[in-house]
Each structure stands twice: as C-alpha cells, then as structure tokens.
Amino acid sequence: MSVPSSVEELLQLIRKSGMVDETKLTTYLQRRQLTRGLPADPREFADELVQDGIVTYFQSEQFMLGKWRGFTVGKFKLLERVGVGGMGQVFLCEHMFMRRRVAVKVLPPAKAEQPAALGRFYREARAAGSLDHPNIVRTHDIDQDGNLHFIVMDYVDGPNLLDVVKKFGPLDLARAVSYVRQVANGLEYAFRNKLIHRDIKPGNILVDRKGVARILDMGLARFLNDHTDQLTIKYDDKIVLGTADYVAPEQVANSHSVDIRADIYGLGATLYFLLAGHPPFPTGTVSQKLLWHRTKDPTPIRQIRPEVPEGLAVIVGKMMAKDPKARFQTPAQVVAELDAYLPASVPLPSPDEMPLLSPAAMEGASPDDEGASEAVAETPLNASATLGPATPVKAAAVLSGSTVTVAPPALNPFGTPAAPWGGSVRPKPPSRPAMAPLPQPPLPRPGDSAGPDAIPPAKRSGPFAPSNPFREDAVSGRAAPRRAAPWVLLGAGAVAVAVLAALLALKLM
Template sequence: MPSPTTAAEFLALTKQSSLLAEGLLKPYLNSRPFLELNADDAARQLVIDGLLSPFQANHLLKGRYKNFFIGKYKVIAPLGSGGASQVFLCEHEMMKHRVALKILRLKDANDPAALNRFRREARAAAAVNHPNVVRAYDFDQAEGKHYYIVMDHVDGVSLEHLVERIGPLPPEQAVHYVVQAASGLQHIYECGLIHRDIKPSNLLLDRSGLIRILDLGLVRFADSDDDNVTKLQKDHAILGTADYLSPEQAFKADDLDIRSDIYSLGVTLYFLLSGRTPFANLSMAQKLLHHQFKDPPPIEGVPKDLSAVILTMMAKKPHDRYQTPDEVAEALSGWTAIPLPPPDPAYFEVTEFPIAETPVRPAKASRPEAKPAPPPRPKWPIMVGILAVVALAGLIAFFALR
C-alpha cells in the first residue's frame, strides 16, 4: 500500500491495522488542527500520546498495516534476532501485560534441525524456574505457521553490551554477576540440562541488579542419548560460539556435561574483567586450537587468586575444572561478601536491542553518522570455513582420544 502523506490517510491505515480501537481514534478524526498535519507529524503525535510505539508508527508510515499481531499478542517493538529466530516485545491483547515473544523464522519452520531445536528450547524453558533464568510461559503456533515461545520481558542490558558501553568491570562487580549466573546454571544443571551457549550476550542485567540467563536454544538434556538437534546440526556447523567454546564441545557436542558450561562461564568472567575474549582476533580454526591447547593470556591488574579461579574454570580437561556451578560460586565467595549497590541508570540508556527503523521525525540534534553497511560477502568462503572447522574438530578428536 502507498505510504500515507496526510494525517487522514495515516489514521485510516491505523484503523485498518486494528492497533487502536475506533474510540481512541475518534478525537483525532474530529480535530481539524490534527487533520491538517502531514502523516509524519500525525504519527509523531500518536507516539507522544502513547497510543503507538515508534516501531508501529514507522511501519504505518511505510504503508504497512498488517502483521502487527501474533496469536493473541500485539507487537510493540523488536528486541533482537538470532540465526533462526526473532524476539519481539509484545502485549497480551486482553490482559495488557508485556512479554518477550521468540518467534521461529518462517524459512526455518520447515528445517527439521531448526524446528526441533526450537521445540527443545521450549521444553527446556518449561523445566526451569529460578530467579536467575529467564522464564518461559507458553509455546504455541499462530496462523498455522508462526511457532513462538512466550517469555519474561527483561528490562535490562546484556553483559556484552554493558562491557562495550563502559569497558571492563571491576573484579567485585564482575564476580557478583558471574556468581549469580552460576546460581542459575546450578538450577539448570539440577534440572538435567546443559546450556551449551553460555556467554555475556546471553546474560542479562536488569535494573535491580539481577542477572538472568537466557537463550536455551542449544540446550541438551543430560540424560538423553537421542540428541537429534546435535545430530542434525553436525553436517552444517559446530554448535556454540567459538570464543566461548569448551575444548570438548568443539568435537563432541552430543556428549557434554555441566563442566562444559563452567568452561564457558570462565571465559565469560575473563571477558568481563578484560573487555575481550582470551583468543580474540583469530580465525575460528585458530580459536578452537587455542581453546584446546593454550592457556588464556594473563589479565593485567586482576588479583592472582582470582586469575587462578579463572584458570581452573577454563582447565582443558573437564576433571580439572570445578565440577558444579556451586563449586564455582564457593570459589568466588571471597569477592561477594559486600553486596553491590543498584546498577547505574546510565547502564540502561542504550536500548538492549536497537530498533532498526529510524524514530518518527527525530529531532535535529547532532548524532553520530551511521557507518555504511559493508558489501555482502560471497557465501562460498563461509561454507569452506565451516567445512575446515569441522575437519579440524575431527582431527582434534582423533588425537585427543588416542
């Protein structure tokens, strides 16, 4: 549909979208000054009045009035996206409470590996109930095609974005956050699960100072020999994130235990204290080799006893690490005796997952210019890289098991 140019056209689109009841639109339809506005100014006014979100207004200004509802939820704004899913801030139509809706991309709904992983994530999320883990309430399908998981909406910032914003954290602050994550991870372990993707971007800090583990998309049930998600994925890529991958996860992701997550949590603590991962700026294959055979470089200014805890968490052999997350928390207890104050409100000034669309008629205050998007990369080097990494993992497994 063509983009609206007048307030009347914008109101007509808003009515078609079903975002607002007709009674809410009536005062604007009866206001001559409002109807004399252009579409941009009309949209801005409805955002200022709290009737539309910037995301909704921008879509309406582009002539898009459909797809604002997923099942019984109204889409407010995008929160983030991953390889196979997108997360939206949504509002229940009747109850008006806000949730995070994780939706499987349509192109992945027909992919057995992606769909099975999404179902497994929903099943795993239903098994956990802990203050340090993001809760899931429901799994459903809308219009026969949109699979989604209903989760807590956390008003906060990921630890990855926090470090990007303010730099490395003081030891006491970093340790407090990791101990909270260890508490949530202990509960996940006691539920018979292995997360397999612990990293700073999957740890959210809310405004009260609570850390929440999210994204159970790669979770494995520890007592399950039938890990179809891993088997289906084996021919495509290594499961996990190379910067945080335990040595054993690189080549046997279907035969892990909680000690693999402890390794990843150790890398996370390293990142919080240093502002970088231990083997940054290397190729994926080099990172996997370094995780297998190299100790992380020392972090300047970190106490030796804290560095020793990190080295134990990141020991190459699982039996040399702490055996449970509770043991990690105990080892770090000396740095958590004094409670942390509430987080600085400045931590949350940056949107956790920035909205892609520009705001409605933004003010003319000076802003840094956006960098131009890099040209698309050809796909063949990516596939070659993936095949090389898989081959490397096989070699590592061969020699490690000899």
C-alpha cells in the first residue's frame, strides 16, 4: 500500500496489521472525538498515537511508509528495533500468546544465503545456549520463519558500553572497574565450559539499570577442543576475525588457534576504552590497527587520565601484553587483581544513558523488564542492544520481500474461534458421568393424553413403556439385553405349573 495521505488511510493500515487491539483502538478514537478530535495530518496523528501508547516508534514509522505486514516473526510481535549489527537487526518483541518480552535477533535473508554467515549464526545460538551465567546474555531458542532465521534471547533494558562512552564520555573509575570485573567473571565461566568469545569489545557488553554487565554476541565464539567445529577450520583461517580496535595480536595471525588469553586482551582494550574514551589506537586504517596491535604500544593510560591509579594502569598493560604468556592466563586472575580497585559502592548508570522506549513498548512490561527487581543482579532476566533513533527501518519480513502472517484472526472463515496455531477451536461436546442415571420423564398425569403424542415412546418408562429388548449400557456405551419384567416371569411359571398338573391328572386316569 502507498504512503498514507490521510488519517483514514493510516487507521486502515493499523487495522490491517493486527498490531492494535480493535477494542482498544475504538475506545481511543471515541475518546479523542469527545475531547480534542483527530488531526488532519497523518504524520502528526502517528506521533500522537506513539505518545498515547497506542503504537510503538517502530510500528509508527512502518505505517507511515505504507507497511502493514511484516510485524511478526515466528510467534513474536515486533515492538521496537533495539540494535543493528553486521549479522542482522535486534528487536524487542513480545510473544503473541504468552506476552513475554524477549530480544529477537534476525539474520538478513541475504546473509542466510552465505554458508559462513548462516553457520556462525547457528553456532552463536549453540554457544550462548550452552551458558547460563548472570554476566552472559542467555539464549533460549533459534528458529526459522520462511527464509528468516532468528535467535530468541533475554531482553536487557540497558545500553552497550560503546554507546555510553560515545555519548557521555569516559566512565568513572568505579564503574569501569566494576563492569570489566563482571565481564571477566562471565569469561571465566565460559572458559571453564571450553568456550572463548573472540570478539570482546565495548559494543558487545550490555549494562542494565542495576549496573549488571552482560556479554553479548557469541557469533565468533569457538569451542575449545571441539574437532567437529569444521566451520571454524573452513572459514576462520581465511579472514581475520574480531574487531580491529580490540583484536589480540595472535588473533590477527591465526583466528583458529587462539585461546582465552585473546579474550583477556580484548577485555584489556575495552578497559582502556572505558577509561580513555577512545580505543588503544584511535586513528589509522583497519590494516594499520591490525599491525599496531602486534608491533606498537598504545599511549599509556595515565598520560590520558592521570587519576588512574598506578596499579590499575599496570593491570591494563598486563591484560594487553603482546605476548600471550605475559598476560593474565585466566579471567579469574583478572577478577582477583581488580578486586583491590572495586569500591564498596558503585554508581548506577544515569537514567539519561538508558534506552528510551515508547509507552506502547513499555506497556505490560514486568518490573524485572524495567530493572526494578533486586534479584536482577544475580539472575539475568533480559538482554538486547541499545535503542537506536526512530528512523525508517524495514521490518525483517519487509527486508526479505516476503509476507509473514500476523496474529491469527479472532474467527476463521467458518465463524468459529481461531486457535493459537491457526486452526479452529471446536466446541467440546459436554461429557456425561459414566454412571449417571439416564433422565426419566414424568409419568402421565390425570387429564393428560395417554397417546404417543404426549410422551415419546423412546422416552416412556414403567409399565407403559413399549417393548424394547435392548437399552444402552451406561458404563460401556454398548447395547445390552433388556431383562423381562418380574410379573411376566411369574405368569409364565404359573402357566407351566397348571399345564404340568393337567398332564399328571390325565396320566393317572
């Protein structure tokens, strides 16, 4: 459909999308008509719908582009776009039936056609799904909807450290030490589970409102001693994996053979970035940076920020040693060294640093989703990337050029309620207790007609009931023989006795 030129056309798109409950939309429109009325400009009305919590930023932009399809992926409804990367887009989503908030990472269809990209996408899900730690984003599922492949993760209501420093400058010492120490804890857990990340950097570290740091994006992760991981062997030796600003020297030479010490180098470069406000080598081309990581030392951190303690500067330098043998050998050693510089209390992130979600996206969010739970520091409940500006971005299905079915309608073509899986909800026949007695109609009263029109023969009982040699068995449901009435048996016996007596009398004569 074309771009809406009127409010009526905008409302038509919203209704066709199925993203807004019809009752909610009708009530809202009635209230608007009674108060301030509707504007004439559809863009103005779209902005007001966002402010009033009817649609989200992302949905509003899509409607204004004339889109009404592609708002779902699998069983999830797209609420907001919260991140964009080389391996796809990340959306804040809601399960259409369970109402649970999650982050869904969608691989672009063009990437899915590349064996290396698709393989790494599934390896990311496998790697993250094998880990369960408070400082690592948890992954719950990987699925496919048409030609769209997507990963379902926890949603974290918080930004990544790259965006925080870019927008607000270097972090104070307490926060920088706290976040890096938490990440080192997560890396130690991954290391004990034979996994290395290979892309530790500020953009892959999320921080929620409680100051809990979590490692994101296992797309380049490698399982140690896993000889079945042919993806790494086949593709990783041909290119340099990692990010030029934070990649370890040995990873530049051979991405396949690195170990946990490469992650320690990346974490040291991340700590340098948090303290200095820029990477170890802020200028130069990608090729130059890759070379400098192997041959050149960055500017000492104390020259950039003199208030950094000498001991902390030594830790940064040791984490970023060119020779892996000169670094800390495990993340646990990094944690132990940073303990001396961790204060008793660490400032929480500023509200200005937190992502801004639309009222409709926040509606129905649990306190944990908003970072209000004290237990979130120990048990991660959410995960995603930071919210970008509300720019026109195509939904995943729109990118693919395919149509993804929206939420099922309330009724199917036959007029019966639609089931969650797209079929019909058939009315369940009432059940009857196995031993329940069959209902008995009342006997004829004086003055009633005694004919068959008064009481149907099939329902009459007692001495007036018609002869019926079978009845339905209440237990098995099978037809069972009907026993003769007692007076019939007595009469037959009396006749037999009389006949026998007559025969005896004749014989005696």
